Amino acid sequence: MEINANKRGEITFLSLKGKLDSVTSPNLEDKLLRLIDDDNYNFIIDCAELDYISSAGLRVLLVGAKKVKAKDGKIKLANLKRHIKEVFEIAGFTAIFELYDTTEAAEASFGS
Amino acid sequence: METKEKYILQVKSKTENLAKVRDFIREIGSNERISSEITDKLVLAVDEACTNIMRHAYHHRNDQDIILKVEVKQGKVVVTITDFGEGFDPQTVPDPDMPTYMKQRRVGGLGLHLIRALMDKVEYQTIPNNYNRLVLQKNYN
Numbered sequence: 001m002e003i004n005a006n007k008r009g010e011i012t013f014l015s016l017k018g019k020l021d022s023v024t025s026p027n028l029e030d031k032l033l034r035l036i037d038d039d040n041y042n043f044i045i046d047c048a049e050l051d052y053i054s055s056a057g058l059r060v061l062l063v064g065a066k067k068v069k070a071k072d073g074k075i076k077l078a079n080l081k082r083h084i085k086e087v088f089e090i091a092g093f094t095a096i097f098e099l100y101d102t103t104e105a106a107e108a109s110f111g112s
Numbered sequence: 113m114e115t116k117e118k119y120i121l122q123v124k125s126k127t128e129n130l131a132k133v134r135d136f137i138r139e140i141g142s143n144e145r146i147s148s149e150i151t152d153k154l155v156l157a158v159d160e161a162c163t164n165i166m167r168h169a170y171h172h173r174n175d176q177d178i179i180l181k182v183e184v185k186q187g188k189v190v191v192t193i194t195d196f197g198e199g200f201d202p203q204t205v206p207d208p209d210m211p212t213y214m215k216q217r218r219v220g221g222l223g224l225h226l227i228r229a230l231m232d233k234v235e236y237q238t239i240p241n242n243y244n245r246l247v248l249q250k251n252y253n
Contacts, residue, residue, distance in 0.1 A: 022127045022163050052134075054159050055222040066214060083152045090229045091222065096214060 002049075003031050011110055012040040013103065017049040020057030029060045036064065041073025044106045048079035053087055065096060074098070078106040119182040125166045125195075126174035133162050133180065137191075144184045150252045153230040154189060160223035161193050161246050169197030169244060188232075191248045199238030 001024035002017035012035055020028060035043075043064070065075050078100040080088065088094050100106035121136045123129040134155050141151030162178055170176045179194040207225045228234055233249035 019131075021130055021159065022166075023130065052155075054156060054163065055226055056163065059222060062214075069214070083149070086152075087156065087226070091226060092208070 001027055003028060005031065005035065007040065008107075011042045011044055011107060013044050013046060015046040015049065019052040020050060020060075021052065021054045022056040025054075025056040025060045028057070029063065032060065032064045033067070036067050036071075041068045041071040042110060043068065043073070043075040044103055044110075045075060045077045046079050046103050047077055047081070047084060050081065050084055053084055055091070058087070058091055058093060061093075062096065074110070076100060076106045076109065078103045119180075121180045123162075123178050123180075124174060125170045125176040125178055125197075127163070127166060129178075130159055130162060133178075134159055136180065137182070140182050140184065140189075144189075146184075146189065146252055150189075150250060154191065154248075154250050157227045157230040157248055157250075158191055158193070160227050161248065164223050165193070165195045165197065165244075168200060169195045171198070173197075187253045188249055188251045191250075193246045193248070194243055196243050199240060199244045201238075202234075202236050 001020060004015045006013050014032070016028070018024065045061075061075065068075055076098045079102065080099055085099065088097065088099065098106070098109065100109065119136070119140050121133065123132055137155045137158050138151060140146075141148070141154065158180070165178055166172065166174070177196060181192040181194075183190045202224065205221045205224050207228065208221050227248065230250075231248045232251045233247075235247040236244070238244045
């Protein structure tokens with residue numbers, strides 16, 4: 001799993017590459033929680049190169065979503081591959097996370 | 113039953129082996145010409161089942177056995193996963209409700225919820241002090 005982060009304005013962009021499972025999700029959790037501790041509360045996670053997600057990955061996103069919610073922030077996701085999007089739907093996570101087709105659309109939604 | 117339709121994998125209960133388990137299922141999917149859509153669901157359900165075994169049946173002990181047996185017959189894939197750890201009663205694990213999930217402190221039951229949603233049939237049998245057996249069935253075609 002490769003995780004890249006950069007900040008533009010009030011939004012922190014994370015891009016995920018590879019597989020998010022029980023082995024790799026602690027890396028994302030560390031990174032995400034550290035960023036939240038450093039006062040980043042609005043995130044766009046680019047999943048264009050995310051090939052796989054299990055409940056371990058979903059759980060980390062949920063932990064992050066709860067933390068930023070307490071600070072009126074949001075985690076939004078963009079560019080999910082079809083089979084990844086399906087996992088979000090099956091898990092009921094579309095009720096918690098906003099999913100966008102592009103990072104630009106996700107970014108625009110923060111402004112509105 | 114023809115042996116060519118039967119696949120067996122035995123792994124130790126360490127999370128690093130989840131990739132091996134996923135590759136095993138993916139290879140069967142490709143051998144048996146099962147669509148990637150069905151294979152993706154099987155891969156995830158089996159990953160979740162093995163993760164649950166490592167965490168709950170074996171309590172993170174990483175030198176215990178997990179045995180996977182896969183049979184492909186008459187338009188269905190049947191995966192039987194056996195472990196020798198602590199059993200549980202699936203009925204005590206309710207499907208999570210997302211709006212309340214956000215408010216809960218602890219986040220559990222998600223793996224089992226996914227397994228139930230991804231598979232066509234899920235059966236669990238526990239023989240105390242002996243073994244636990246999870247049977248996952250996915251229909252295709």
